[in-house]
Amino acid sequence: MNNKKTFGETVKSLREVRRLTLKDVSSKLDIDISTLGKIEKNQRSASKELIAKISQFFNVDEKQLHIDFLSDKVAYQLEDERYATEVLRVAEAKVKYLKQKDSNEAH
Amino acid sequence: MNNKKTFGETVKSLREVRRLTLKDVSSKLDIDISTLGKIEKNQRSASKELIAKISQFFNVDEKQLHIDFLSDKVAYQLEDERYATEVLRVAEAKVKYLKQKDSNEAH
DNA sequence: TTCATTTTGGACAAAATATGTCCAAACTTA
DNA sequence: TAAGTTTGGACATATTTTGTCCAAAATGAA
Numbered sequence A, B: 001m002n003n004k005k006t007f008g009e010t011v012k013s014l015r016e017v018r019r020l021t022l023k024d025v026s027s028k029l030d031i032d033i034s035t036l037g038k039i040e041k042n043q044r045s046a047s048k049e050l051i052a053k054i055s056q057f058f059n060v061d062e063k064q065l066h067i068d069f070l071s072d073k074v075a076y077q078l079e080d081e082r083y084a085t086e087v088l089r090v091a092e093a094k095v096k097y098l099k100q101k102d103s104n105e106a107h
Numbered sequence C: 001t002t003c004a005t006t007t008t009g010g011a012c013a014a015a016a017t018a019t020g021t022c023c024a025a026a027c028t029t030a
Numbered sequence D: 001t002a003a004g005t006t007t008g009g010a011c012a013t014a015t016t017t018t019g020t021c022c023a024a025a026a027t028g029a030a
Helices: A007-017 A021-030 A033-038 A048-058 A061-077 A086-107 B007-017 B022-029 B033-040 B048-058 B062-078 B082-107
Strands: none
Touching: A007 A021, A007 A033, A007 A048, A007 A061, A021 A033, A021 A048, A021 B062, A033 A086, A048 A061, A061 B062, A061 B082, A086 B062, A086 B082, B007 B022, B007 B033, B007 B048, B007 B062, B022 B033, B048 B062, B062 B082
16 A cells, blocks of 8 residues: 555545446445545545445455545645644654553553 | 643643733633633634734744644544554655645646 | 446535533632 | 632534535546
């Protein structure tokens, strides 16, 4: 899987290399054609459940697809911010801080 | 400024070291007392405009406070995700990719 | 070119989420 | 105790997201 692609681009190429139509895939995933089309264009979001379905349907690693999805969300969120890289660096420290805080509070 | 703190904790200590009450600060910022209290407890979000006001009022670097705010949002978003660190790493690559894409499309 | 299929974009109501505002209970502290 | 402060919840309103449908545009096979 190429992480340089956006989540939508990833889903689209998973479909296209299999020569399937939006209808083929959307009906299997039990969602609207139009919704899937928008997901491929990053115009709509996908739920966790849908990501799981997609990874199962295309037989790709769910963890990897999930990472691809979340990182996309974060990246788009910071796209127009000037200090994106710094934000990410601080965020990483905070995640560690929060994880530790939680595990301390747990016992 | 200590980035290990959450955004709310940061705002709270900015207020407390000056020995001001929520009422003092909220009235200057032109927001509800309760809203400010919740912001300090990370139960409500702050708008960009409000972040600017806060940084001006406490006379701290707006950029830094803004980074503190955004990184917090990202961190909370990933708090319950198992692969937070990997997500952030991929997100960083994507941000760079998007920035390059944009600057290429611009000319 | 025509016809069927596929993709895309927009409209819309319903559902979910966020925000502004107020109030009262709980907590501090003088 | 009494005043001032903080906290949590309720609530209407505003904003955003979601599911669904439809029609126009694009594709492509005959």
